Amino acid sequence: MHKVINENTGLNPDLCNYDGTMLEGFGGRRNGGSNFRYDSWRVPMNMALDYEWSGTDSLWQRQYGEKIQDFFFSQGVNTFVDQYRVDGSLPEGDEILQAGGFRKLRHSIGLVSTLAAASVMCQHEKRKAFVDALWNARHEPFDDGYFDAYYDGLLRLFAFMHLSGRYRVID
Template identity: 50%
Template sequence: LKGYFAWSINPTTLKRNSDGPASDGELYYVTSLLFAANRWGNATGINYYQEARNILDAMWQKDGTGDVYNLFNTKHKQITFVPVGEMYSWTDPSYHLPAFLEVWAEYAQDGHAQFYRDCADTARVFLHRACSAPTGLNYDYTEFSGQSHPTRWAPAAFRYDSWRVPMNIAMDYTWFGKDRAWQQQYARRFQGFLRAKGLNTFEDQFNVDGSRPDFILPAGKVKKLRHSLGLVATAASASLMSPDKNSRDFVRALWNAQLAPYEDGYFDPYYDGLLYLFSLMHLSGNYQVIKPQVSRLPSSK
């Protein structure tokens, strides 16, 4: 697993909750490091580009030995759920970030630019399939075909990971705009479904046909459906793609939302807090591609 990161640690003991990586984590790390190299260069005492390459080079050395693989299924050119064991053979729609892969193709300079471009194009096609329901909803986990992949912890449905999908599609729309027509109609379907459920009351887990799932995946100690801030936030980010003026209602709902625990005392720092932050960054126009602003050459010292 050298070069990969454990996806979860205990913040008190700093011990790993799991040794395995989640492939989207490395996707964010590499992109952030490439942006840092573009913004600050590599002569400040931190060689950001080399840190990104350390992850990428390690990734390309994984060939299945010891049941550890590339972050991407190289046959399907799609990101894996986890690049270890059987989890290499299926995916998570919220990991499909074509915008980041376009950035890799442009700035990673590791000899795999065409592969990254192919993966970006494949991700867009995959999202068409995964989000094909009239509701715009997708399953949390899927096969590479976009069809559902049930897991041992929950039946297939639209749940917490799925909240990220509209935000990710909106990012690709604003950064690169290579699939604008489909992305606009996706935003209409997705927001139209949530509006029909009640702009200020829609719940946070669904079957992809829009019905309420029999199994509710717990969040916190209370097993219940909520009108969750994280989904309010990413639904608002979909307004970036929608030509409909009434889509601004979702932005107003986010602006008026409270960044605070729910009535039952639960608050999720990631699914609520960070998705709230990410969505505000997107909607404010402050989350953008960072192009080279200084020399990326490291110091000669």
């Protein structure tokens, strides 16, 4: 992860090779696979889980959590969109991966959730804004009718588990 996380934004690509290099040309559906988007959202939450359960890289994980929250805070906690290039600029055209038949940038509750879960790694004051954003978010259809009960819903559930302090290993 150290090799693939953008040092300025904290964003990671949707796809990469195991050595951290970018994976390009993975079919037309994945045009822009080096961008931060749906599969990328899981990284902040996975980092939080590793931080909570093992903490073997806790200093770097804390820095990562604060960096990615800093970036999204700068985009507006209640207005950031769900896809970016890893340098923080907005994707265009075919780079925007569609969901549910819509090719559109949205403020998705799935990303709100994973960024809130990242708060367990952070010590800065901004972390509370992300937790509040999740707590106050409504999981409901967008104005155009698009609704993702599965992915957004599960990420929301997992974030609440992280933030409750009850996400534990069961032997």
